[in-house]
Amino acid sequence: MGGSTAIRLRDVTKRFAGSPIDAVHELSLDLPEGSLTALVGPSGCGKTTTLRMINRLEEPTSGTIELFGTDIRQTPRHELRRGIGYVIQQAGLFPHRTIAANIATVPKLLGWDKARIRARVDELVELVGLDASLLQRYPAALSGGQQQRVGVARALAADPPVLLMDEPYSAVDPIVRLRLQDDLIALQRRVRKTIVFVTHDIDEAIKLADRVALLDVGGVLAQFGAPDELLRAPASPFVERFLGKERALRRLALKRVADAPLGALPASSDGLPTVRQSAPLREALDALVAQGVATVIVTDDHDAALGALDVVGVAAALHERGAG
Amino acid sequence: MIATDKDSFIWWDWVGRHTAQIQSATYEHLRLTLLAVAIGFAVSLVLSAVCLRFRWTFTPIAGFAGLLYTIPSLALFAFLLPITGFNTLTAEIGLVSYTLAIFVRNIVAGVESVSPAVIDAADGMGLTRLRRLATVDVPLAAPAIVAALRIATVTTVGLVTVTGLIGQGGYGSFIESGLSRNFSTEIVVGGGLSIVMAVALDAVLVGVERIATPWTRARPRRGT
């Protein structure tokens, strides 16, 4: 990341007719190209409204939104939307079309030829981890998790640079949700889209996002930054409350063992637990506590010992900026 | 003389002179309707119970009822006439036949739609199958059952006008005689009154539904 700004919101306010308060209040955000931004907050914080303003399913009351430097109002709605992937909670698959036809929706709207559509569908099925045998089925025959994968494939069909995801995983069970999250991370590594992801689940946001925009009721931006930044330095009591307790443990989950300063290897490392340097730091702490020992041995990815790590070292990682 | 009049669709003095006939036609129409709905409902309850107890019977029973329902009314009466003659029996066989499709589908679907969680809870509390049917399934299916009663009743009121064509009295006899004499007053009276009766009976059943299913109007109270 660190590229140019893909999506820019400037003083965006939305007030629905008949409502006494703003749904979104003077929101300004710069979302870099290739980043995954999570919009998080309690219900009524305007996170979904914000998302829907980006593809003009809602129109701002005031303020501007730019997509790659162009005001989105300068593009006709349907054309704008064909260039933005959109994934929603219930997947919203067309019940009367096969999975293949669902995925092919936007390419068809764009007038691609059959061979190209077919090739793209096959590619996407592989990309999102679906079984190709499902292509000729109807959505009713699929599980919730499979439907969500189809929803993502459909959204990516025309290879849009931007992907909007509105609580895509909140309707599937926790185990499936974790897998879908892991798959999204892997997918994002391959396709590098600019993704805006709405969720009410702070853990999901911390796990997936490069940046988290935490909104309070009334659509007021409470804090915008990297997950670690929010956990380390909550900007307000609201942010602190929303992040909950155990913020330090959550930060450890975000950091790698390699981020912590290593001590010299002890004379005898017999019986001491080992962790790889690529593992989350939280795993090192877990090993320390579980075994009741003072140090763990840190290894590289080929299990060669690199050094030792103790609780002080673990804690130090939280108090240093950047990699250690 | 009356039939050649072109200025008025309805002659109120004809209506005034025929109140006795109108009254007896109303009685006849109501009697044929209620009899058919009552018999149809009773037969359908039995058929529905069979469908619910033995699942495989639903397709043939509903299929046969649907087949009867598809046959146009005048044709059905025409089938029966050579066998049973111009009498109330012919009318009632036809009318009852039409109610079956409406009742069986709605009753079965109504009982089916009772939430499995409620059924589970009832079984878990140790209700016997019969007791559960009487105290849980049927009351919860009541809205669907009353809806079926409304449809069946209103439909039957309309079909009873057709039995007028086979000489069974009711409002249909006015229509029949009005058509054959080209006298619009009789047509308007017969057609209009059957509409009034349909609407009135429907209103009565809506009232019954409201009284019988108070829980369907419950709304969650606002918290403090």
Place this chain on the structure above:
Amino acid sequence: MFRAFVDYVTVASHWSGTSGIAHRTEEHLRLSGAVVLAAAVIALPPAFWLGRARRGGFLAQSVVNVGRAVPSLAILALLFPISLRFGFGLGFWPTFAALVILAIPPMFTNAYTGIRSVDPSVVDASQGMGMRPFEVLTRVEIPSGLTLIMTGVRIATLQVIATATLGAYVGFNGLGSFINEGFRQRDDAKLLTGAVAVALCALVVDLVFGVVARRVTPWRAPEINLRKESES
């Protein structure tokens, strides 16, 4: 009696001519087809429009209630003097007009419900993918609601075929004429000929609709599934 019927329908002269079985069947079906077409043109566009807007639920309910409460014979009979008054004569026109009025409520209500009951998230998704309103209607909403739309057309068509039979009483020369004449002339053979022909028409049309409906909506599961009996 059934012998008389068989004798009647096996006489070639009973099939030909303007009062023959062939001609009357043709008239019957021709009228029914014209009525269904006209009613669809009148009923479906507003149903689609209101269903899209998710408005007019009360109107739809009222239309179906009124449609049910008005006996078809009464409509037919009432249009008879009106048609005479305005110079349309008897036979085809009063029957046509009455049947169009009768066919509209089921078509309208089912189409309305069909469009309205399309999952809002599906509509949201299609808008989000950049479909224009007309594309959402023709590519998503109508196909998704097709089962109910078809059901409405089917109910209307059956009702039209049934009521066209009653048209014999206002001078329409369809299959009902056999039944009407059978009553008057106490001719059981004629009566049964009419009854069998009408019933066959209705059943065949119903069957065709069933087959077509299954063809065009392959994604549908059967309508009613009986709950599994749990033996505990």
